[in-house]
Amino acid sequence: MTDRTLTTVLDGLRFAMLATADDKGTWRSRPLSLAANDGSHLSFLVSNDADWVGALEDGGSPATLTFSDPGKNTYVALQGSARVVDDRARVHQLWNPGAAAYFEGKDDPSVRVLDIEVHYGEHWDGPSGRVGALLTVASAAVGHNVGDQGRVLT
Secondary structure: OOOEEHHHHOOOOOEEEEEEEOOOOOEEEEEEEEEEEEOOEEEEEEEOOOOOOHHHOOOOEEEEEEEEEOOOOEEEEEEEEEEEEOOHHHHHHHOOHHHHHOOOOOOOOOEEEEEEEEEEEEEEEOOOHHHHHHHHHHHHHOOOOOOEEEEEEO
16 A cells, blocks of 8 residues: 555546535535646536535535546545635636636636545556456456555645
8 A cells, every 4th residue: 555645646637526415415426627736625617507516605515526547547536625616816727628618718607616625535556458457357356456555645
């Protein structure tokens, strides 16, 4: 088991599944694109038109994030606190070409910044590619550990 920084673990991983609890305590997930990674602080651009976004405006809401790259046999699971802020300067700072597919532009009044403060995380890496994945599965079946797993340091 190895410990690695969050920045290192997320290098090259752009898409996440974010899970948050609704007002009834039911956990729901949705895909998001990572806009910024600053140590233990991750940021995403979201729309306040989405029903789940309003629940995070008070801040401190528990959240889980998962990232994966099956082609590289890399998986990351993170736990933290989520909050949504209406900060036009940060929207402009985080704006990227991919965001244009979801919003009318960086001045779209519905764009908000979702900040996740990561408190804990784990990662799993194995040999890349199809052969590497088969090797990982075969090794696990006979009780051998192939690849790397460990904590994410924030």
